[in-house]
Amino acid sequence: MKADLTTKIGPITLDNPIFTASGTYGTGKEYSQYISLSQLGALVTKGVTLDYRSGNPYPRMVETPAGILNSIGLQNGGVDYFIKEEIPHLEKLSIPVIVNIAGRRLRDYEELARRLSEQPAVKGLEVNVSCPNVREGGLAFGTNPRLVYEITSRLRKITQLPLIVKLTPNVSDVGQIALSAQEGGADAVSLINTLLGMEVDIWKQKPILGNIFGGLSGPAVKPVALRMVYQVYQRIKIPIIGMGGITRGEDAVAFMLAGAKAIALGTVNFVNPKAPVQIKEFLLDYMEKQGICSVEELVGKAHRKG
Amino acid sequence: MYLTEGLINRQEQLAQDIFLLEVLAPQVVGNARPGQFVHLGLSTTYDPLLRRPMSIFNVDGDVFKILYQVVGRGTRLMSQFTRGDVIDILGPLGRCFQTHEGKQILIGGGLGAAPLIFLTRKLWQQGYHVHLLVGMKDNELAFLQDEVPEGCDMCFSRESALESPRMVTELLPSFLEMEERVSIYCCGPQAMYREISRICEGLENIKAQVAVDRHMGCGVGTCLSCIVPVRRGKRREQVYVRACVEGPVFDLEEVVLDES
Ligand SMILES: Cc1cc2nc3c(=O)[nH]c(=O)nc-3n(C[C@H](O)[C@H](O)[C@H](O)COP(=O)(O)OP(=O)(O)OC[C@H]3O[C@@H](n4cnc5c(N)ncnc54)[C@H](O)[C@@H]3O)c2cc1C
Numbered sequence: 131m132k133a134d135l136t137t138k139i140g141p142i143t144l145d146n147p148i149f150t151a152s153g154t155y156g157t158g159k160e161y162s163q164y165i166s167l168s169q170l171g172a173l174v175t176k177g178v179t180l181d182y183r184s185g186n187p188y189p190r191m192v193e194t195p196a197g198i199l200n201s202i203g204l205q206n207g208g209v210d211y212f213i214k215e216e217i218p219h220l221e222k223l224s225i226p227v228i229v230n231i232a233g234r235r236l237r238d239y240e241e242l243a244r245r246l247s248e249q250p251a252v253k254g255l256e257v258n259v260s261c262p263n264v265r266e267g268g269l270a271f272g273t274n275p276r277l278v279y280e281i282t283s284r285l286r287k288i289t290q291l292p293l294i295v296k297l298t299p300n301v302s303d304v305g306q307i308a309l310s311a312q313e314g315g316a317d318a319v320s321l322i323n324t325l326l327g328m329e330v331d332i333w334k335q336k337p338i339l340g341n342i343f344g345g346l347s348g349p350a351v352k353p354v355a356l357r358m359v360y361q362v363y364q365r366i367k368i369p370i371i372g373m374g375g376i377t378r379g380e381d382a383v384a385f386m387l388a389g390a391k392a393i394a395l396g397t398v399n400f401v402n403p404k405a406p407v408q409i410k411e412f413l414l415d416y417m418e419k420q421g422i423c424s425v426e427e428l429v430g431k432a433h434r435k436g
Numbered sequence: 437m438y439l440t441e442g443l444i445n446r447q448e449q450l451a452q453d454i455f456l457l458e459v460l461a462p463q464v465v466g467n468a469r470p471g472q473f474v475h476l477g478l479s480t481t482y483d484p485l486l487r488r489p490m491s492i493f494n495v496d497g498d499v500f501k502i503l504y505q506v507v508g509r510g511t512r513l514m515s516q517f518t519r520g521d522v523i524d525i526l527g528p529l530g531r532c533f534q535t536h537e538g539k540q541i542l543i544g545g546g547l548g549a550a551p552l553i554f555l556t557r558k559l560w561q562q563g564y565h566v567h568l569l570v571g572m573k574d575n576e577l578a579f580l581q582d583e584v585p586e587g588c589d590m591c592f593s594r595e596s597a598l599e600s601p602r603m604v605t606e607l608l609p610s611f612l613e614m615e616e617r618v619s620i621y622c623c624g625p626q627a628m629y630r631e632i633s634r635i636c637e638g639l640e641n642i643k644a645q646v647a648v649d650r651h652m653g654c655g656v657g658t659c660l661s662c663i664v665p666v667r668r669g670k671r672r673e674q675v676y677v678r679a680c681v682e683g684p685v686f687d688l689e690e691v692v693l694d695e696s
């Protein structure tokens with residue numbers, strides 16, 4: 131018996147549950163030399179904003195125990211640039227492409243959704259209301275359940291595309307925020323974005339990152355992310371895309387058992403570009419050995435009694 | 437660009453914290469150009485997590501060499517590899533030095549000079565006469581003499597010396613005779629680049645390139661952490677580009693150098 135890896139997020143059916151995490155995979159071009167992108171379940175692009183963003187000052191990344199702190203600050207060419215320069219490459223991919231969007235104001239998100247909905251290559255939108263690295267937007271929305279509801283319901287009216295709301299771990303009750311996204315009409319939630327942190331250079335006696343604070347990702351955050359996926363699963367009915375510190379097949383399985391219908395790989399790509407393929411192979415092998423035929427059977431199993 | 441494994445051929449300690457590593461990796465060597473780097477995975481347990489970028493110091497047959505200094509955990513791990521061990525390599529990566537006609541002047545500051553040895557060899561193979569100027573603290577890089585093909589001019593400056601040249605940039609002006617074209621290739625700290633920029637200011641027929649050192653994440657262009665401010669385009673507006681893809685080698689005149 132061969133296990134079936136297909137999974138569904140809203141109306142989209144995916145060949146397998148392995149996604150790339152926004153901001154860690156560009157638009158896939160760079161990694162297509164090392165793995166075949168058709169092996170992925172879906173590709174989630176880096177964050178796109180309405181206008182060009184130069185991003186935060188250098189240094190933007192520092193290694194921490196079993197993780198990294200980053201303060202990229204959403205550097206990107208803006209949506210016009212994205213449509214002109216990136217879509218042509220994305221159009222050629224055989225896998226669904228989900229575009230991650232971020233804004234300063236509600237209006238920005240609406241405009242982005244409108245513009246991107248006109249692009250046949252775009253199969254879904256991931257709404258970043260959780261970027262810790264820009265002052266004005268993102269996180270300010272994502273920590274407030276009322277605003278998460280507002281933003282989701284407004285986008286719901288604008289676009290037919292599946293909406294995935296990306297949640298921040300920098301809140302005390304992540305389940306409440308997830309519920310607001312569901313009530314607003316989201317097709318799925320994804321979590322976690324990075325955990326706010328910082329590092330100090332004791333010789334220069336100054337913060338290391340140019341932006342002072344940054345977002346923590348990588349293996350160090352995995353237990354926190356896993357706990358949040360588990361909690362959110364108990365509160366909502368829509369699918370969860372789990373991420374945060376997944377480096378090995380075992381981690382991916384743990385997220386699915388906790389309730390994730392798909393998982394995304396971020397930081398690990400920087401270290402091991404073959405990780406998506408290796409994790410997929412592990413998952414297949416694990417399911418077969420455990421006699422689990424479908425993703426559905428695996429998802430949330432850690433919650434079931436007996 | 438390959439994601440591959442290399443076999444450690446030799447590890448030699450040259451000074452207290454300076455090492456030379458030789459890695460057998462035919463694919464990488466076959467595609468390597470001077471100025472490019474390899475991104476090395478040093479641990480299979482994701483600890484330390486990130487790869488470490490290292491310039492290609494030289495090549496020899498199917499072997500590439502790295503000259504490095506132990507400054508932290510990653511480089512200490514690197515120094516523990518021994519012959520027969522396997523190392524995880526992503527590379528060769530980045531933009532290499534572009535050869536320009538004219539007098540060939542290579543300037544290196546300290547260990548930063550590493551990629552210039554590979555460049556010296558390439559230029560020499562192409563029939564150029566190479567002037568290699570290297571700045572060191574004391575005498576710790578004198579061994580580089582043995583890595584350079586015969587017929588190349590090599591000069592050292594010593595910071596510890598009582599008289600000039602103490603800084604490598606002091607050697608430069610005497611090479612800049614105005615009637616000919618000059619191609620300068622630099623690897624070292626930003627303070628050195630600022631000084632070279634000052635010396636070359638207003639002089640025509642000089643093309644200078646510099647290799648910029650940046651903390652790196654992915655090494656392939658996706659994480660946007662290794663940014664370098666450059667002035668490009670007609671309006672010479674400042675934009676951030678990636679040291680790992682658009683660099684590490686840049687034209688000196690376009691790089692916005694650090695303040696300190
Ligand atoms: C393109 C490129 C080529 C390089 N080539 C060489 C080379 O040929 N030989 C060589 O010895 N080194 C080279 N370096 C620098 C080398 O990558 C760093 O020294 C190394 O990553 C430090 O790792 P670590 O774990 O030992 O130190 P860490 O524990 O990470 O840090 C120790 C100290 O080194 C500093 N450091 C860390 N990374 C860098 C970096 N990229 N640049 C400067 N300082 C850093 C840290 O701020 C800290 O003070 C190169 C860097 C780049 C970007």
Ligand SMILES: Cc1cc2nc3c(=O)[nH]c(=O)nc-3n(C[C@H](O)[C@H](O)[C@H](O)COP(=O)(O)O)c2cc1C
Nearest residue numbers: 151152153177200258322323347348374375396397
């Ligand atoms: C360098 C970097 C850039 C990121 N950029 C974005 C982004 O633009 N939008 C977003 O929603 N998340 C962004 N993230 C967060 C990741 O998508 C992911 O949620 C987080 O890193 C946790 O997963 P990981 O531990 O597997 O990396 C970024 C993360 C990193 C490390």
Ligand code: FES
Nearest residue numbers: 653654655660680
């Ligand atoms: S190191 Fe990631 S973009 Fe250069």
